[in-house]
Amino acid sequence: MSRERVETVIVGAGFAGIAAAIALRAAGRDDFVILDRGDAVGGTWRDNVYPGVACDVPAHLYGLSTHPWPEWSRTFAPGAEIRAYLERVVCAERLDRRLRLRTALTAARRDGDRWLVETRCSDPGRAGERRTIEARYVVLAAGRLTQPHVPTVPGLDGFPGPVFHSARWDAAAPIEGARVAVVGTGASAVQLVPELARRGARVTLFQRTPAWIVPRGDRSYTDDERAALRRDPAALGALRSALYAEGEARFASRSGDADAAHAAREQALAHLAAQVPDAALRAALTPAYAFGCKRVLLSDDFYPVIASGAVTLEPSALAAVDGRALVAASGARHDADAVVLATGFEASRQPYARLVVGERGITLDEHWAGGMTAVGSTLVHGFPDLFVLNGPNASLGHNSAVLIMEEQAAFAAALIAAAVEVRVSAEDEAAHTAEIDARAAGTPWVDGGCRNWYTDPRSGRLTLLWPGTVDDFRARLARVRDDLLHPVLTP
Numbered sequence: 001m002s003r004e005r006v007e008t009v010i011v012g013a014g015f016a017g018i019a020a021a022i023a024l025r026a027a028g029r030d031d032f033v034i035l036d037r038g039d040a041v042g043g044t045w046r047d048n049v050y051p052g053v054a055c056d057v058p059a060h061l062y063g064l065s066t067h068p069w070p071e072w073s074r075t076f077a078p079g080a081e082i083r084a085y086l087e088r089v090v091c092a093e094r095l096d097r098r099l100r101l102r103t104a105l106t107a108a109r110r111d112g113d114r115w116l117v118e119t120r121c122s123d124p125g126r127a128g129e130r131r132t133i134e135a136r137y138v139v140l141a142a143g144r145l146t147q148p149h150v151p152t153v154p155g156l157d158g159f160p161g162p163v164f165h166s167a168r169w170d171a172a173a174p175i176e177g178a179r180v181a182v183v184g185t186g187a188s189a190v191q192l193v194p195e196l197a198r199r200g201a202r203v204t205l206f207q208r209t210p211a212w213i214v215p216r217g218d219r220s221y222t223d224d225e226r227a228a229l230r231r232d233p234a235a236l237g238a239l240r241s242a243l244y245a246e247g248e249a250r251f252a253s254r255s256g257d258a259d260a261a262h263a264a265r266e267q268a269l270a271h272l273a274a275q276v277p278d279a280a281l282r283a284a285l286t287p288a289y290a291f292g293c294k295r296v297l298l299s300d301d302f303y304p305v306i307a308s309g310a311v312t313l314e315p316s317a318l319a320a321v322d323g324r325a326l327v328a329a330s331g332a333r334h335d336a337d338a339v340v341l342a343t344g345f346e347a348s349r350q351p352y353a354r355l356v357v358g359e360r361g362i363t364l365d366e367h368w369a370g371g372m373t374a375v376g377s378t379l380v381h382g383f384p385d386l387f388v389l390n391g392p393n394a395s396l397g398h399n400s401a402v403l404i405m406e407e408q409a410a411f412a413a414a415l416i417a418a419a420v421e422v423r424v425s426a427e428d429e430a431a432h433t434a435e436i437d438a439r440a441a442g443t444p445w446v447d448g449g450c451r452n453w454y455t456d457p458r459s460g461r462l463t464l465l466w467p468g469t470v471d472d473f474r475a476r477l478a479r480v481r482d483d484l485l486h487p488v489l490t491p
Helices: 015-026 079-092 187-198 223-231 233-249 250-256 258-275 279-284 302-305 402-418 424-442 471-490
Strands: 002-011 033-034 103-111 114-121 130-140 163-165 177-185 202-206 313-314 317-322 327-328 334-335 340-341 385-388
Touching: 002 015, 002 114, 015 033, 015 079, 015 402, 033 103, 033 302, 103 130, 103 202, 130 402, 177 187, 187 202, 187 302, 202 327, 223 233, 233 250, 233 327, 233 471, 258 302, 302 313, 385 402, 402 471
Parallel strands: 002 033, 002 130, 130 385, 163 340, 177 202, 177 340, 202 313
Antiparallel strands: 103 114, 114 130, 317 327, 327 334
């Protein structure tokens, strides 16, 4: 097994990992490598290639602030376009020199004052090759949407046709003229279902819980609009600023402000009423939980395809599979040729957490047995010099998560540039966790009457969503950074 030394190992080559690398370069720290188990950069946008995949955050807010892009084709960028954008950023930053694709993290262990990071290569020319990297710092940027959640359904293993998760799309599966069952009504399903119908599939949609859906308002940018943004960087910056302000304003309706939530709920109900004239069908599509409890979805074509009859709505969960018959919790049976599981991800228990062992000999997964916790959503007690990006309380339900990732990346780079040991106490972590719990109390996320991926099912705590605005998050990280650097800066 070969061995090398670097200052920093970054795990993951999606938005968070690329942002971390850019921030390190800007801070004057160029001794790093980026590991990714995939064969290309892009993370979520490399893995999710289902028909209709696109972002639900406006494109000009979803890019990196260091790389504004005037050429987005639509208000909400298609997935392939986002992946191409990230590849372009890597090229512009010359990060390919630091990038190691097809290189999976197999273990990371704290050893004295350093980390030992073990990897395994899956490149055809070096398949199985193992390497140990000795690093001062580790930045975990592996994301939260990496491990698909596959529900336990009796008989599913015996289904005679293809069964696959939306994040592992099977391009060879039958679509045109086929009976395709889609399980789930989250963000992926509302994009996928209309596209499957357009491609000639006979779709049955299993809906355990309906979603709150508001108008999307997507459109193509004209050539003139793109040219204007290309000529005028200030206009491009102003557009991003306006979108940011709109996003921050949405926090009130998502977090439970009574007036804002009522207005947003009425907008969603009006959208539903305008697109679904049948009262019984409309009732089946109306959520019975608080607005904001689950992620609010954006779509202009999901309701119409249901109302048209092109898609059969089964208003209950998939309970069992009997040969080709899918049995709903309602008792209804639906025959299918293929099953697509649009059932989300193992967001509350990150796969990488089982691989990382801290100075007390326990894994991150064990440390997080009651749900993920961290100081500033980034630093974990017992795991010095480790930064977790896009992990505990680092997601957003109202604005672009890329904004949070960039703040965390800059935070990590500042501490790494200071060449200090980055360590937080158990008391610090407990205090931060208590602050999160206090801010979450009474919000729709924990008391809204739904099951969501924002909370940990083991503890019921809000462990993935940041219960504040982006401005709040920025200020919180600044305080943590200053507290950690103050002893170094004091004469």
